[in-house]
Amino acid sequence: MYSKRFEKETFKNDVKENVRTLYRKEIEEATPQQIFQAVSYAVKEAIVDDWLATQKTYEKEDPKTVYYMSMEFLMGRALGNNLINMTAYKEVKEALDEMGIDLNVVEDQEPDAALGNGGLGRLAACFLDSLASLGYAAYGCGIRYRYGMFKQKIKDGYQVEVPDNWLKDGNPFEIRRDEYAKEVRFGGTIRVQYNEQTKKEDFIQENYESVLAIPYDMPIVGYGNHVVNTLRIWDAQAITDFKLDAFDRGEYHKAIEQENLAKTIVEVLYPNDNHYAGKELRLKQQYFFVSASLQVMLEKYKKKHKDVRKLYEKVTIQMNDTHPTVAVAELMRLLIDQEGLGWDEAWEVTTKTVAYTNHTIMSEALEKWPIDLFSRLLPRVYQIVQEINRRFVEQVRRMYPGNEDKVRKMAILMDGQVRMAHMAIIAGYSVNGVARLHTEILKHQELKDFYEMMPEKFNNKTNGITQRRFLLHGNPLLADWVTDHIGDGWITDLSQMSKLKPLADDPKARAEFMDIKYKNKERLAKYILEHNGVEIDPRSIYDVQVKRLHEYKRQLLNILHVMYLYNQIKEHPEMSFYPRTFIFGAKASAGYVRAKEIIKLINSVADVVNNDLSINGKLKVVFIEDYRVSNAEWIFAAADVSEQISTASKEASGTGNMKFMLNGAPTLGTMDGANVEIVEEVGIENAFIFGLSSDEVINYENNGGYNPQEIYFNDWDIKRVVDQLMDGTYSHGDHEMFRDLYNSLLNTQGGDRPDRYFILKDFRSYAEAQKKVEEAYKDPDRWAKMALLNTASCGKFTSDRTIQEYVDNIWKLDYVTVKPEA
Numbered sequence: 122m123y124s125k126r127f128e129k130e131t132f133k134n135d136v137k138e139n140v141r142t143l144y145r146k147e148i149e150e151a152t153p154q155q156i157f158q159a160v161s162y163a164v165k166e167a168i169v170d171d172w173l174a175t176q177k178t179y180e181k182e183d184p185k186t187v188y189y190m191s192m193e194f195l196m197g198r199a200l201g202n203n204l205i206n207m208t209a210y211k212e213v214k215e216a217l218d219e220m221g222i223d224l225n226v227v228e229d230q231e232p233d234a235a236l237g238n239g240g241l242g243r244l245a246a247c248f249l250d251s252l253a254s255l256g257y258a259a260y261g262c263g264i265r266y267r268y269g270m271f272k273q274k275i276k277d278g279y280q281v282e283v284p285d286n287w288l289k290d291g292n293p294f295e296i297r298r299d300e301y302a303k304e305v306r307f308g309g310t311i312r313v314q315y316n317e318q319t320k321k322e323d324f325i326q327e328n329y330e331s332v333l334a335i336p337y338d339m340p341i342v343g344y345g346n347h348v349v350n351t352l353r354i355w356d357a358q359a360i361t362d363f364k365l366d367a368f369d370r371g372e373y374h375k376a377i378e379q380e381n382l383a384k385t386i387v388e389v390l391y392p393n394d395n396h397y398a399g400k401e402l403r404l405k406q407q408y409f410f411v412s413a414s415l416q417v418m419l420e421k422y423k424k425k426h427k428d429v430r431k432l433y434e435k436v437t438i439q440m441n442d443t444h445p446t447v448a449v450a451e452l453m454r455l456l457i458d459q460e461g462l463g464w465d466e467a468w469e470v471t472t473k474t475v476a477y478t479n480h481t482i483m484s485e486a487l488e489k490w491p492i493d494l495f496s497r498l499l500p501r502v503y504q505i506v507q508e509i510n511r512r513f514v515e516q517v518r519r520m521y522p523g524n525e526d527k528v529r530k531m532a533i534l535m536d537g538q539v540r541m542a543h544m545a546i547i548a549g550y551s552v553n554g555v556a557r558l559h560t561e562i563l564k565h566q567e568l569k570d571f572y573e574m575m576p577e578k579f580n581n582k583t584n585g586i587t588q589r590r591f592l593l594h595g596n597p598l599l600a601d602w603v604t605d606h607i608g609d610g611w612i613t614d615l616s617q618m619s620k621l622k623p624l625a626d627d628p629k630a631r632a633e634f635m636d637i638k639y640k641n642k643e644r645l646a647k648y649i650l651e652h653n654g655v656e657i658d659p660r661s662i663y664d665v666q667v668k669r670l671h672e673y674k675r676q677l678l679n680i681l682h683v684m685y686l687y688n689q690i691k692e693h694p695e696m697s698f699y700p701r702t703f704i705f706g707a708k709a710s711a712g713y714v715r716a717k718e719i720i721k722l723i724n725s726v727a728d729v730v731n732n733d734l735s736i737n738g739k740l741k742v743v744f745i746e747d748y749r750v751s752n753a754e755w756i757f758a759a760a761d762v763s764e765q766i767s768t769a770s771k772e773a774s775g776t777g778n779m780k781f782m783l784n785g786a787p788t789l790g791t792m793d794g795a796n797v798e799i800v801e802e803v804g805i806e807n808a809f810i811f812g813l814s815s816d817e818v819i820n821y822e823n824n825g826g827y828n829p830q831e832i833y834f835n836d837w838d839i840k841r842v843v844d845q846l847m848d849g850t851y852s853h854g855d856h857e858m859f860r861d862l863y864n865s866l867l868n869t870q871g872g873d874r875p876d877r878y879f880i881l882k883d884f885r886s887y888a889e890a891q892k893k894v895e896e897a898y899k900d901p902d903r904w905a906k907m908a909l910l911n912t913a914s915c916g917k918f919t920s921d922r923t924i925q926e927y928v929d930n931i932w933k934l935d936y937v938t939v940k941p942e943a
């Protein structure tokens with residue numbers, strides 16, 4: 122029993138009382154949403170006990186703390202996860218059962234906290250789970266977007282974006298902390314004034330606009346260890362409510378502007394994944410949460426410690442991609458202007474405190490702010506960036522005399538732009554990639570110059586995922602089965618999954634494993650019928666590609682292959698073909714036209730194929746609307762095949778691949794990102810690998826690309842499929858609808874090489890791998906063995922392992938144990 126709060130009768134009473142006090146209702150009259158709120162408040166009370174105990178422990182033991190700074194935290198739902206990590210899920214489920222309440226229905230009332238786009242935001246969420254579960258002091262620092270990732274509706278096959286008003290019913294788990302509110306300033310000018318007392322120059326910002334940053338804290342519950350860390354996300358408010366004297370001084374406009382700034386700054390999450398748009402508001406968001414987080418961090422540190430010169434002994438800051446990199450200059454500003462340190466002292470502190478994670482090598486994702494924008498918005502911060510740059514360029518010139526090419530390639534300020542990645546690398550004491558292959562490409566291609574100059578900074582931390590959410594919560598049938606066979610140690614030590622390996626040769630275990638998969642496939646079929654109105658057969662192969670829609674992820678390759686299979690089945694009705702359900706789920710950035718065309722194509726193919734009675738349901742195509750963390754949990758549990766088919770070298774790691782593996786779905790993929798390490802763990806015979814290697818891709822790219830027309834004119838199956846984009850087959854005779862996709866494959870497009878993601882180049886190899894999938898699936902024993910071995914070999918891919926590596930090699934945090942309050 123976790124605590125007396127979760128004794129059934131106590132808990133039931135708490136829920137009933139909460140309904141009465143929150144809604145002045147008896148529980149029988151409460152709506153499902155009201156019951157969700159009442160249950161969540163009952164759970165929160167128990168969390169708060171541990172949250173306080175954790176704070177007390179940190180207060181007393183003063184462990185080194187990581188501040189994980191991220192523009193995105195893709196948390197998903199909290200209730201079920203909190204119950205899981207408090208080890209109270211089953212007790213609460215039973216208590217609610219006795220009240221005639223279904224916990225699944227209650228959980229379903231909670232909107233996802235979708236404060237992120239995809240992999241990068243979900244990684245941040247998994248890291249917080251692991252940090253708390255492993256007993257390390259950590260803050261997540263981010264933005265409390267009023268509107269998170271948009272909700273996706275599919276209308277007439279097209280994506281329609283609907284605002285995600287996730288806070289409309291209130292968020293029962295958050296706590297507003299007015300006492301930590303901080304001012305953040307934008308714009309204006311800097312006046313330099315000599316200070317007689319300090320004998321230094323003061324830099325005084327004048328005529329600025331400012332907002333008040335107000336933190337909301339969300340509990341991050343560790344698994345079964347009473348540790349509760351904090352995700353601190355910032356809301357914005359106008360600094361003063363409407364001041365009457367503002368009118369008198371003719372500052373009416375300024376007052377209104379500050380109201381508007383506060384309103385707009387946290388209004389919405391930018392829905393771009395792996396793509397940089399360069400919007401002014403985005404830079405405001407970045408500085409806003411970074412400055413507020415650093416101010417509170419310093420204040421907290423100074424309560425216990427006199428000397429900010431030793432900040433790095435107690436604090437480390439991890440920058441999740443370049444998005445929070447303004448932290449480098451902002452920390453310098455606070456240390457110099459506010460704490461009175463000299464440049465060299467401040468630089469030493471900063472460069473021992475901040476570390477940087479690189480998430481992509483794709484040039485369209487690299488953040489480069491125009492200098493005029495950056496300097497106008499952050500005038501003092503910009504002065505500091507200039508000085509960082511000046512000193513660094515000096516250093517490059519010392520190291521490479523006469524080599525101005527090096528300066529051009531490595532400077533922070535160049536060609537009118539502030540290159541954020543360069544600042545992160547130059548200031549960071551650690552620079553890490555997110556999978557072995559990705560880190561090698563960073564060292565030897567993209568960041569070669571930096572690696573040569575400062576090799577000691579570079580290291581790899583292969584991403585991971587939390588098994589608590591993606592198996593224990595998402596797949597309770599398989600979780601129980603695993604526990605029955607090897608005990609429950611896997612929940613906090615995923616390497617123990619290897620103890621399942623012998624079961625791959627046990628016919629009974631294999632049958633049980635596949636029976637669980639079948640039940641999860643039925644659960645997903647029901648969801649798809651309810652949400653999409655499409656009936657799918659749980660006996661068919663569930664071939665799944667769920668992830669953000671991006672050209673490099675090659676959903677287009679997948680759907681072109683479906684079109685090819687459809688042609689085959691139509692042409693050779695007698696051919697043996699194992700029934701297959703192709704399941705897609707993907708949001709496209711609202712402004713990413715080609716990605717949206719691919720969604721339309723998938724739905725158009727689905728329309729034709731699903732309604733063709735002549736193929737006897739051998740092929741089905743389903744596009745799951747609004748792919749997000751909550752439905753992802755069910756999708757992974759039900760998948761037979763994991764599609765990880767990015768152009769080699771483009772997917773830094775991938776984490777979806779790991780969730781599929783954990784749930785027993787073999788990978789059909791390229792040797793890209795963490796797929797390489799997945800294959801290494803599970804054995805190449807238990808995966809389906811195809812396509813160009815990253816070296817081959819990079820080679821083509823460095824030599825002008827390849828000629829897709831050669832393939833198009835020589836492979837008639839490919840030509841036919843590509844032509845079907847133009848002949849009206851999937852567009853009710855409209856020859857224009859998919860012309861841009863057709864052109865992207867065959868013709869130079871606005872400076873882009875034809876088929877820059879090597880879709881036609883990899884098509885045959887992909888089709889052959891798909892053939893092998895079918896052959897393997899037809900042999901149930903062989904398939905069950907493969908699937909089971911994937912689950913059994915997933916130990917490396919827990920975020921617990923990733924976080925332990927960050928702690929050991931980068932952060933050097935102290936391990937903490939928390940004793941529950943008596």
Ligand SMILES: *Cc1c(COP(=O)(O)O)cnc(C)c1O
Nearest residue numbers: 239240668749750753775776777
């Ligand atoms: C894991 C996850 C992702 C990342 O998937 P990739 O296949 O690695 O791109 C994106 N969105 C959600 C909801 C996820 O759970």
